[in-house]
Amino acid sequence: MGRGNRPVVKGDKAIRFWDIAVVIGVFAVVMQIVPLLVWAERRISALIQDRVGPNRVGPFGLFQPLADAIKLLFKEDVIPDGADRFLFVLAPALAFFPAAMTATVIPFGAPMLIGGEMLQLQVCRGNVGMMLFMALTGLSVYGIAFGGWASNNKYAMLGSLRASAQVLSYEIAMGIALVSVFMTSQSVDLNTIVADQTGTWMGFVPKWNVLKQPLAFVIFFIAAFAETNRLPFDLAECEAELVGGYHTEYSSMKFSLFFLAEYAAMFSSCCMITTLFLGGWSFPGMPAGETGKLFSLLTVAVFFTKVAVLLFFFIVVRWTLPRFRFDQLMHLGWKTLIPLGLANIAATGVAAQL
């Protein structure tokens, strides 16, 4: 697969059964990965803190998130006095949609030949998937901002203000890191970016963007932490100062939607980092142009292995690093990451002239 000739799905034909199967499959994966992540987070944090962690419900405590979800559903649903009821109910949904929908742009595996036609393991087939990703990342502010504002609670208000400023600031750093990746891969289409990362140098070093654009990788990685409101950047909900931040007043199903959104966003970010910088579903020594079903499933397994490593790293970072102070957060974003990113674009441009 060379540059530009991405596996073409014929445009003007009706959507087929398998395409819909892919859509439902991706949605199911996103919804199923969240309980697994919650479980993994609790087990790993227990490991780090020398505790046992949840181990009673099901094998290794695997059903614990399910039990928690059922418990949350049967909790009393409190809407505080003076809350803007419409926005209060709308906010968790608004937080959930963009977080869950970011996964649509990810190519999860090599296209497979099924029923005589190519099937792409990706929901959004358009070639401007990255634009959709940036738009959805921008939209994720609304859920948090509305949630904090509608709660009629000072902690929630402060938390949502902080979260908005943080997500906005790091979105710029993220976008700037993306621009240099696009310059290297000469495309804004994720399939082409993955195809560009296949192959190796000297037979064993994979041509991943993390090696071509190390600075962009670092900036994107840090920005991904900030965008998902994870420690060390979880100032939106830092329990030491703001109780629960923007979801202080939320309970029951609405709280679980915020919770789902947080972990879905974490999963989507890891998928995005894998696709952009770690070669996506490709692996070194991969046969080119292979379209078998088994091979396609193998690439999916490779993709999820990479994502799992990143998720493990996300969790370990959360449980080992202390929280930033808000001014430090802003200084890191505006005074370090953005100038570095701009310099990286200029350097990439100069390198392209050579």
Add this chain to the structure above:
Amino acid sequence: MRYDYVGVLIYLVLAVGFVLIGMTAQRFVSKFLRTNKPSAAKLSPYECGEEPVGGTSIRFNIRFYVMALVFIVFDVEIVLLFPWARVFTELYPYYRMTLFWDMLIFVGILALGLAYIWAKGDLEWVKTFRKHLSPAEKVARTPSKKEAV
């Protein structure tokens, strides 16, 4: 091309359906199973167990507003950079060079803007006005060690 984004639409319908079913189930179905005993104290906004003081319409730091303004400028810049990054390496070297310098000047002007607000101290979250004071005023306003203790 026509069907490229139908998948996204189906996905959105799935997500909306999930939220609607979840919210409805929570609101109406499990109402018979869960507790529902609102009281004045329970419904008051949480403020660490104290009676809430004042409203939520608090004054917030003006920095948030400055950040939002600067964000808009830079976000527009990024939107312009995306298509540029896509096409620029495909051009012939002469045009590529021109396009590169064009964009460098454009980004340079914005970087100058960033440098300006940086120098003016608007990127400082805790803004100090002390550097704008004359040396004599600074001395006058510095608390002596005795007072500070």
